[in-house]
Amino acid sequence: MNNWKQRYEAYKKGMGYKNKDIARLLDRKLNSIEVSVTREKFPDTFKLAILTYEKMLLNGRITYDEPEDYKVETDE
Known part of the structure; x- marks a missing residue:
């Protein structure tokens, strides 16, 4: 995708953001x-x-199949 507006829409969709979320952030x-x-x-x-x-998508750093309550236990 070359068009920044299209890429922005894909970014928002992938991250689950709406313009109001970005404004708040x-x-x-x-x-x-x-x-x-x-x-x-x-x-x-x-x-x-x-x-x-x-x-991050290309490098597999963002995935959409992780559980909602993902947590790493560090204390033993």
Whole structure:
């Protein structure tokens, strides 16, 4: 996918985010997220998140079959 908007939509779907979730995480207003991703110059911070997500997918670092309550026991 070359189009940043399409890649952003795939990122949101894969991570289970909606624009309102991203706005909350970035401490921004929902409208600012929606305006940012429709501009001709796509935000660099979003590009970094998308590139990181795609790289982790390629490397098998993100999977969707882990149990909901995944926890590693470290204490014996």
